[in-house]
Amino acid sequence: MSKLFWITDEAISVEKVVQLVSRREAGAINTFIGTVREFTYGKRTLHLEYQAYRSMAEKKLEQLGMEIKECWPDAKAAIVHRVGRLDIEDIAVVIAVSTPHRADSYEASRYAIERIKEMVPIWKKEHWEDGDAWIGDQTETNSYPEGAPQKEDFK
């Protein structure tokens, strides 16, 4: 079976990720494509740099795949995240989920991107016209004040 969850240094082909989940039982394939945004609240981004703890990130993406299987047993998911330098409009992440019926594919896809932002060790550095910075937690729900991971992150 081909790999369904991985980190890459190269441009991501949406078509290839979709093909990985395409199958006869599916009636829907939902894709989420995360791209590099130029303006964030009026501030202009020149480019981004993504870094990953690659081996752990791939493991956590696989774990996420198992979580999806638990919640939506008929779903098949594939997730690819790119690292390195990305320019505006470049694709940073692709999630594809196939399910027999459409509602589950939307839900599982949404779940996947939110979980990535919570627990997959990937970081983004913004390069602006006047400087740069590594961006922290974007879920705005976890600040890890005690350095303590969330209980569900322990698997």
Add this chain to the structure above:
Amino acid sequence: MNRILLFAGLQEKAGQESIDLEAAGKTVEEIKQEVGQQYQLERLHEAMTAVNEEYAANDYKVADGDVIAFIPPVSGG
């Protein structure tokens, strides 16, 4: 001996990707304090910790050879 991996802002601040440290028997919390002081990483307390690629709590006791990674709040996607 233990290898400690640093990422993102922590890696930049420390000026290196990893640190070798004798950490066997110490808790994650103790290692954080030691490394934080030595490399002046004021924001290390915000980071989660992974031991051998799994998230570990602050009271987790590290064994010889464990690979420890400090994981600042993530921002993938």
